[in-house]
């Protein structure tokens with residue numbers, strides 16, 4: 305089976321493509337230089353020429369804070385770019401898997417979000433990813449939407465590497481009142497393979513199992529890396545950012561990914 309991957313040079317794409325190949329799929333790697341998803345003519349011509357059996361759509365505008373002041377660009381890529389792909393896939397009966405986010409929820413929940421729960425994005429990035437979800441559902445009959453969260457991987461700027469780069473600071477304060485599910489890109493890639501092979505079309509939550517706060521996540525990173533730091537919890541109010549973050553970002557993943565601590569231990573062992 306031939307799978308076309310968008311955003312193949314991104315943090316997820318660079319882990320996902322070799323994992324798809326290892327599982328026997330032929331992979332067409334695309335990114336903005338050879339398939340700019342905002343260019344509908346390019347989407348039509350590249351997909352017509354490549355004739356994929358499946359599209360896994362990872363490309364996105366992912367700068368959450370910048371999206372607050374640059375909604376137009378985020379919307380163009382995440383909403384209209386996804387619509388271009390969804391229209392082609394729907395018309396040509398090609399199934400599509402769209403990577404989405406926990407930021408489609410408002411974070412006021414008190415129990416893990418189910419895939420069917422009401423969506424209400426809190427920030428502009430979340431809104432544009434939600435608009436992408438709407439386009440996929442509008443134009444495609446054969447689709448997967450995989451919502452992930454707190455993603456980290458060796459091929460991109462991420463929380464784990466940022467924390468480790470701060471290790472020498474005299475004091476480190478990390479937010480303790482936002483709760484979520486850290487997810488390693490390799491875990492997510494394995495979940496994508498499992499979904500492609502075993503699951504019916506629909507919406508899935510593909511995040512690490514278990515929950516923690518950003519402070520708990522940081523504490524575990526340093527513990528696993530064997531580094532002693534002066535790490536203290538703080539509140540979101542003490543660390544204001546342009547984009548609002550959901551306080552409770554826990555999704556029910558139906559155990560499709562391992563416990564976040566097990567995955568993080570593998571990541572630290574592999575790279576540190």
Ligand SMILES: NC(=O)c1ccc[n+]([C@@H]2O[C@H](COP(=O)([O-])OP(=O)(O)OC[C@H]3O[C@@H](n4cnc5c(N)ncnc54)[C@H](OP(=O)(O)O)[C@@H]3O)[C@@H](O)[C@H]2O)c1
Pocket residue numbers: 310311312313314315316317335336337339340341342361362363364365366381385403404405406433452453454455456460
């Ligand atoms: N990172 C997270 O914490 C997180 C959390 C939840 C969900 N997600 C979702 O997970 C997916 C993968 O995220 P990631 O962290 O791997 O993102 P990433 O590292 O930013 O990768 C996205 C890729 O898409 C490319 N791209 C941007 N505009 C494009 C366009 N017009 N046409 C084609 N490609 C374009 C980017 O190229 P440039 O680098 O040149 O712009 C980049 O290579 C995204 O859908 C994201 O929304 C991420």
